[in-house]
Amino acid sequence: MLNELITKDERDAVYKTIFSRRDVRKEFLPDPIQDTVLQRILMAAHHAPSVGFMQPWNFIIVRNIETRKKIKEAFVLAHEKAAQLFDEEKSQKYRKLKLEGITEAPLGICVTCDRERNGPIVIGRTSIPETDIYSSVCAVQNLWIAARAENLGVGWVSIIDNVKLKKILGIPNHVVPVAYLCLGHVSHFQEKPDLERTGWLPRLKMESVVYDEKWPRDT
Amino acid sequence: MLNELITKDERDAVYKTIFSRRDVRKEFLPDPIQDTVLQRILMAAHHAPSVGFMQPWNFIIVRNIETRKKIKEAFVLAHEKAAQLFDEEKSQKYRKLKLEGITEAPLGICVTCDRERNGPIVIGRTSIPETDIYSSVCAVQNLWIAARAENLGVGWVSIIDNVKLKKILGIPNHVVPVAYLCLGHVSHFQEKPDLERTGWLPRLKMESVVYDEKWPRDT
Numbered sequence: 001m002l003n004e005l006i007t008k009d010e011r012d013a014v015y016k017t018i019f020s021r022r023d024v025r026k027e028f029l030p031d032p033i034q035d036t037v038l039q040r041i042l043m044a045a046h047h048a049p050s051v052g053f054m055q056p057w058n059f060i061i062v063r064n065i066e067t068r069k070k071i072k073e074a075f076v077l078a079h080e081k082a083a084q085l086f087d088e089e090k091s092q093k094y095r096k097l098k099l100e101g102i103t104e105a106p107l108g109i110c111v112t113c114d115r116e117r118n119g120p121i122v123i124g125r126t127s128i129p130e131t132d133i134y135s136s137v138c139a140v141q142n143l144w145i146a147a148r149a150e151n152l153g154v155g156w157v158s159i160i161d162n163v164k165l166k167k168i169l170g171i172p173n174h175v176v177p178v179a180y181l182c183l184g185h186v187s188h189f190q191e192k193p194d195l196e197r198t199g200w201l202p203r204l205k206m207e208s209v210v211y212d213e214k215w216p217r218d219t
Numbered sequence: 220m221l222n223e224l225i226t227k228d229e230r231d232a233v234y235k236t237i238f239s240r241r242d243v244r245k246e247f248l249p250d251p252i253q254d255t256v257l258q259r260i261l262m263a264a265h266h267a268p269s270v271g272f273m274q275p276w277n278f279i280i281v282r283n284i285e286t287r288k289k290i291k292e293a294f295v296l297a298h299e300k301a302a303q304l305f306d307e308e309k310s311q312k313y314r315k316l317k318l319e320g321i322t323e324a325p326l327g328i329c330v331t332c333d334r335e336r337n338g339p340i341v342i343g344r345t346s347i348p349e350t351d352i353y354s355s356v357c358a359v360q361n362l363w364i365a366a367r368a369e370n371l372g373v374g375w376v377s378i379i380d381n382v383k384l385k386k387i388l389g390i391p392n393h394v395v396p397v398a399y400l401c402l403g404h405v406s407h408f409q410e411k412p413d414l415e416r417t418g419w420l421p422r423l424k425m426e427s428v429v430y431d432e433k434w435p436r437d438t
Contacts, residue, residue, distance in 0.1 A: 001410070002239040002408070002410045002411070003407055003408040003410050004235070004239065006235065006236055006239075006368050006369070006370055010232035010235060010368065011368040011369060013225070013226075013230075013233060014236050014365065014368035015259070015263060015365065015368070018364070019266050020221040020223065021266075040234070042429055044238075046423075046425055046428060047238050047240075049240070049360075049363065049375065052420070053415060053419060053422075054420075055420075055422070058430055059428060059429045059430070060430045061430070061431055061432070062432060063432065067432065082346070085340045085345060086340055090340075099342075112434075121304045121305055123313060123316075123414070124318070124377045124378055125377065126297070126304055127297045127300075127378050128377055128379075130352075133349075134352075137360070138356060138359070138363075140353075140357070141267070141268075141357045141360035142237055142364075144268065145233060146233065146234070148225065149225050149230040149233035149234070150230060158270055158347055158350045159343055159345060159346050160346055161346055162347060169434055172434065175434070178353070179353070189221070190222065191221045192221070196272060200342065201272045201273075201274075204265075204274045206261065209278060210261055210277070211277055211278070211280070212279075212280055212282075213279070213280070213283055213286065214279065214388055215277075215388055215391065215394070217389070
């Protein structure tokens, strides 16, 4: 029954999963993913909220290593371009970071947003048209949490030229690739996010991100 | 320990929470939310993934009823404008739907994205600048799942003019209001999403949203 209450133990399991979810790059193992497990994860993604129940997402499962090598090449180009944007010190640090596991993980999932699905007028999307994209992002986060609950790692590859990615995967014009995710078993989960652990940036204090009633005047 | 494995029972609790999460409008109760519960939910949101560990989000907690009445007014205007976009039949159906609980729920949470945080060059955001917004959406989804795990309802008000919302909440120019959420106790959770239950749209079949290797040629 989907209207049941969640017990305290169940709640704690949800928090454990949310707090231990990581963006995985280095720790992927090549072991294949059981199809029943993948189906459960995708079902969780498909049960994300969507504006006007639009369900604008698709999930392209990329296993073919030749395709993944092409995606990796697109990453390498975008990554090199990005490295040049930082100052010398940051750039050196940046180049040392492992930022994707495209060919190490056994598969990739491209989560897309079909901007014309159930259109042209979608209930709830009339004021803020980007809410369709937001819906696909909610699907990404559901997928990520479900994967962690299955002890699988997910890594979001955001350093990529979407024009190239669309060409490689044959994605039509009206569809936006929202995320390219690597999915796989892991040697272990890190206790902290890579960028926090390596001192790139600290986690912000909760008090600094929560405001009462209004945005404070002095910020 | 945040690198522990998730057990089968814990996994099932996560799925139960994901599948029973609803976008709540009608079922809000006025009962106040315990501060410790609200803090846990916000902590879960703050542990969302973010591009370059940017953590671009803020959470404005809106309890003041005068502020919420202003937000409700902004909704009513946007809602009326939207109703005129549908054809006669859909428009009548649309007007009967309850689409927000702004004044019924005891509080609102505006989740924002500060597009200049830790900028100007954010690691991972160099190819797709909107990934900062995506990060704030991930925080929304973490918040929503955590709230369901606490047996609290969340309703996303997407029918609103963001220019008005920014003015009401004093949000500066470089910050985007990504979501205005109502949060509260509920009389009950619905078994199915409102728009599915009322026949607005069916849930898509899983097979129709999952593709192998590439976007199929004939779509």
